[in-house]
Amino acid sequence: MSILPGAKKITDSIWEIPTSYKEGMRVPARIYGSEKLISEMDRGVFDQVTNVATLPGIRKYALCMPDGHWGYGFPIGGVAAMDERAGVISPGGIGFDVNCGMRLVLTNLSYEQIREHVKNLIDRLSQRVPAGVGGSGFVKLSRDEFRSMVQKGAQWCIENGYGWQEDLERTEDWGRAEGADAAKISEKAVERGYRQIGTLGSGNHYLEIQWARPENIFDPLLAKALGLTLKDQVVIMFHCGSRGFGHQVATDYLQKFLKVMEPKYGIRVLDRELACAPFLSPEGQDYFAAMKCAINMSFVNRQVILHRVREVFSEVLGKDPLDLGMHQVYDVAHNTARLETHLIEGKPTRLLVHRKGATKALGPGSRELPELYRKTGQPVIIGGSMETGSYLLVGVGGAEQTFFSTAHGSGRTMSRQKAKKMFQGKTLLKDMAQRGIYVRTASLAGLAEEAGRAYKNIDEVALATEAGGISKRVARFVPVGNVKG
Amino acid sequence: MPFVYKDDVALADVAFQAWGETLEEMFISAADAVTGAMVADLETIRAAQIREMEVSSSELDMLLFNLLQEILFFKDAEQILLRIGAVTITSAGGEYTARATARGEPIDPGRHETIVDVKAVTLHLFSVEQTPRGWRAFVVLDV
Numbered sequence: 001m002s003i004l005p006g007a008k009k010i011t012d013s014i015w016e017i018p019t020s021y022k023e024g025m026r027v028p029a030r031i032y033g034s035e036k037l038i039s040e041m042d043r044g045v046f047d048q049v050t051n052v053a054t055l056p057g058i059r060k061y062a063l064c065m066p067d068g069h070w071g072y073g074f075p076i077g078g079v080a081a082m083d084e085r086a087g088v089i090s091p092g093g094i095g096f097d098v099n100c101g102m103r104l105v106l107t108n109l110s111y112e113q114i115r116e117h118v119k120n121l122i123d124r125l126s127q128r129v130p131a132g133v134g135g136s137g138f139v140k141l142s143r144d145e146f147r148s149m150v151q152k153g154a155q156w157c158i159e160n161g162y163g164w165q166e167d168l169e170r171t172e173d174w175g176r177a178e179g180a181d182a183a184k185i186s187e188k189a190v191e192r193g194y195r196q197i198g199t200l201g202s203g204n205h206y207l208e209i210q211w212a213r214p215e216n217i218f219d220p221l222l223a224k225a226l227g228l229t230l231k232d233q234v235v236i237m238f239h240c241g242s243r244g245f246g247h248q249v250a251t252d253y254l255q256k257f258l259k260v261m262e263p264k265y266g267i268r269v270l271d272r273e274l275a276c277a278p279f280l281s282p283e284g285q286d287y288f289a290a291m292k293c294a295i296n297m298s299f300v301n302r303q304v305i306l307h308r309v310r311e312v313f314s315e316v317l318g319k320d321p322l323d324l325g326m327h328q329v330y331d332v333a334h335n336t337a338r339l340e341t342h343l344i345e346g347k348p349t350r351l352l353v354h355r356k357g358a359t360k361a362l363g364p365g366s367r368e369l370p371e372l373y374r375k376t377g378q379p380v381i382i383g384g385s386m387e388t389g390s391y392l393l394v395g396v397g398g399a400e401q402t403f404f405s406t407a408h409g410s411g412r413t414m415s416r417q418k419a420k421k422m423f424q425g426k427t428l429l430k431d432m433a434q435r436g437i438y439v440r441t442a443s444l445a446g447l448a449e450e451a452g453r454a455y456k457n458i459d460e461v462a463l464a465t466e467a468g469g470i471s472k473r474v475a476r477f478v479p480v481g482n483v484k485g
Numbered sequence: 486m487p488f489v490y491k492d493d494v495a496l497a498d499v500a501f502q503a504w505g506e507t508l509e510e511m512f513i514s515a516a517d518a519v520t521g522a523m524v525a526d527l528e529t530i531r532a533a534q535i536r537e538m539e540v541s542s543s544e545l546d547m548l549l550f551n552l553l554q555e556i557l558f559f560k561d562a563e564q565i566l567l568r569i570g571a572v573t574i575t576s577a578g579g580e581y582t583a584r585a586t587a588r589g590e591p592i593d594p595g596r597h598e599t600i601v602d603v604k605a606v607t608l609h610l611f612s613v614e615q616t617p618r619g620w621r622a623f624v625v626l627d628v
Binding site: 042044069070071072073076092095096097132133134135136188191192193195196201202203204243244247248250251254255258271272273275412413414415416417418442443444445446449485 | 490491492493494495496497498499523524525547550551554557558560561562564566592594598599600601602604605606607608609610611625627628
């Protein structure tokens with residue numbers, strides 16, 4: 001494969017597709033990544049990122065992060081900032097799994113100290129954190145209580161004993177999207193998701209026990225500031241989202257937007273999955289308020305899962321979670337749209353930043369960050385494939401160029417169908433066990449789809465974000481135990 | 486099998502083509518493709534419970550979109566896996582209506598080899614078309 005003809009190399013890590021590439025492009029598209037990563041990207045990325053560039057009100061560039069791959073509507077890894085007044089909001093630019101995200105939790109244990117407990121920990125975690133198709137959690141709420149919960153966000157968990165007060169400042173937006181309005185969500189969305197709090201889901205969702213080898217600490221000072229102070233320190237990382245509730249909210253509004261987009265607002269899109277409405281229209285504002293309920297549901301989901309993780313570690317290791325140092329490092333959201341202020345031609349401008357499979361990454365000094373991370377920059381958690389490893393990075397000032405956004409994962413290079421034909425779940429399970437990774441999975445076939453070789457090289461992706469000047473590597477973690485959805 | 490999963494479309498997701506001699510048959514095939522993305526062997530789903538579905542749309546393709554969504558709704562809301570046995574499609578006053586009878590049972594990890602949870606039916610490349618031999622749909626599922 002080669003770099004797309006017509007794409008211009010801006011730096012070693014940034015490639016630009018000019019507006020002449022496709023009729024209707026309002027801004028150029030920029031893709032981040034090394035020449036190798038970009039030449040391995042599928043054609044869907046180029047097609048989709050240039051479709052995004054045609055959306056009304058888009059400013060500066062339609063962006064794609066180094067882990068970009070072919071999605072639906074936006075590419076996965078897509079970032080687009082729309083003018084608050086002249087721009088649109090699009091569910092296809094956020095994704096069905098609203099606020100799918102990552103959470104990273106510390107322990108004060110070394111790998112040696114938990115080695116013999118890994119199997120027990122993972123077995124118990126797989127019981128306490130249900131994974132797989134459908135699934136229901138242990139938190140029992142009425143539909144009305146659920147509606148109240150999605151307006152409150154993670155604070156609801158603290159009030160109900162599912163977490164520590166300090167968890168909130170270590171969660172993006174303190175675990176709550178302001179302006180969530182349960183009057184804008186359908187009964188169907190509530191019905192679909194109100195029993196699923198505390199569940200992992202499936203696909204690329206997982207819960208892992210990992211550790212940081214000394215040679216995998218890239219910046220010792222930053223690592224220390226983020227809580228990585230011990231040799232071979234064990235951490236817990238998990239990835240999940242807003243479950244059936246968020247999926248239904250997105251579906252509901254996708255259908256509403258399709259009905260009004262062209263007849264009422266005269267907007268045409270190149271892919272129906274890019275269905276959108278003017279941000280300030282009644283439909284746009286309704287979706288924004290409903291989508292925020294899904295953002296909150298997801299923060300709650302991960303907070304409740306953290307509570308379960310602390311319970312399990314405490315039971316198995318016979319110590320209080322506080323004595324095990326189980327402080328959360330951070331929780332980042334992937335699939336969101338946020339109203340933010342960025343500089344456009346030197347002027348502070350209000351923009352609706354869509355991030356689909358991309359992470360917000362604020363640099364040091366940002367007033368949006370809690371005091372705790374004002375000096376370091378925002379922790380960024382990039383999940384790799386279950387076989388290879390994951391990263392902790394921080395945001396940097398230079399990420400202004402991407403509206404303070406960076407990669408979110410390693411990104412697929414192989415379709416699920418192909419991976420399933422190529423890899424056997426059982427063999428994979430055995431191979432991983434031999435390499436010291438104990439896996440509990442809800443599905444062997446699903447496991448095969450998530451094989452490491454179906455993904456880009458996580459090291460190349462993390463490095464590309466650093467080379468592109470949009471985040472900085474702090475540490476790399478390798479898995480020892482995995483609950484796979 | 487009246488549906489086939491497609492390689493190398495939307496890498497992280499599941500794409501399929503479904504067909505049938507009649508529109509109704511194609512709808513049934515597409516519904517099976519959605520459930521089949523979640524469970525390895527559709528034959529392991531016992532017809533123990535019945536759910537009636539009714540969806541409408543002014544467009545035929547969105548009628549299918551709405552019906553497929555119902556499968557996902559019941560999967561999450563009731564933890565039940567469904568296969569559509571019969572569907573009737575009528576049209577009146579510019580509106581199509583599909584009424585379907587679906588049968589299935591609660592997800593049982595002991596008997597159902599699950600694959601991946603389907604989050605949504607997407608509209609990326611979504612199409613319903615009439616061919617010389619019947620009807621065909623192309624669908625990308627978000628998983």
